[in-house]
Amino acid sequence: MFILVNLKAYPCDPVEVAEAARDVAEESGVRIAVSPQAAHIERVAETGVETWAQHVSPNDHGSYTGSTLAEAVADAGAEGTLLNHSENRLKLADIDASLDAAERAGLETCVCGNNPEQIGAVAALGPDSVAVEPPELIGGDVSVSTADPDIVVDAVDAAGAVDESVDVYCGAGVSTGDDVLAAQDLGATGILLASGVAKAADPRAALKDLVAGL
Template sequence: MTDSDTLILVNLKAYPCDPVEIAEACATVADDTGARVAVAPQAAHLAAVADTGVETWAQHVSPVEHGSHTGSTLAEAVADAGATGTLINHSENRLKLADIDASLAAAERAGLETCVCANNPAQSGAAAALGPDAVAVEPPELIGGDVSVASADPAIVEDSVAAVGAVDADVDLFCGAGVSTGEDVAAAGELGATGVLLASGVAKADDPEAVLRDLVSGL
């Protein structure tokens, strides 16, 4: 990857890390290098993370509007807290097809950038048909592991790029699972991805800033 628009999205999931410390490291590395680095914390930490100045994403928005929806993650509330984008249908928070569509509508209503996650090329193409800004292919069996999707299963990335491009050339294809080094980022770019999603490589690191500097070296 050589494009500074390429996204490195750090999903903090529910890891026991300090979201503000990681957000500050991401903001520092983004400022120093011009790389696009974003953080997706727990919903309750969105405002604190956004206050660091880093690009902030939600991990999920619910397929609802304002109203009687206890326990939901309202897209407008996420945007008010400072998020500018959201994941939808992450492998660890799968939705029904109609709910992916309604979550996309909610995110668009709130002005959020959208990335729908998928397991494989067929799902990637189907997700692209719903018109998100991006689709992220993340093979569930590689999530949380040490081997990056781009080296363990390059065909899944290339085939997802093709599947998404065949449906809608305006939809970006990101990839994720096991990404933790600049080499992994470079390999993903060579396969046609314009962004990477990663979690454990940064959230579990002793020195998140050092990992981030290595990651952006692959752009």
């Protein structure tokens, strides 16, 4: 299982979370990555943890003030990027262009979708992975794998029907080791979470719980 921790714009210490994720990954052998704000990518990457951008823009070099250039986040140390998170939705054409930008910069990609139908559509664009995240469960206390396991199963099937090489991650409400195991049992190969770690009083303990059963 792959655990991708999205720090969003939460008021946490990104370096503290990154160091905890690095240590837990080394101790457990589980792949763990941290996705901080763009301004913090370099600091997080310097800890040695696998680092992802929260977004890259669908443009190349040029007159694009305010954009997040794929090459810039790669130069800062990012190894991958999220795209089309429910809190930063993109048009399908822009997802495709952002995927091209990420590929140009050598970044691994994960495209989010709200439901199995969207997962099938974005999987057709050729990302490395997709993440199903019903928006009503994001930031809540109930994991999608518990609240509506059929969504995860159907998302896995939808992606597989398009491209079996695309990994499917489970997001929204994931916060415990039991949630991780439930997602794995439903066919997901990774999880995407945020508040369960970023808002935890002890991020290291939260991460240890997530990997305990793996």
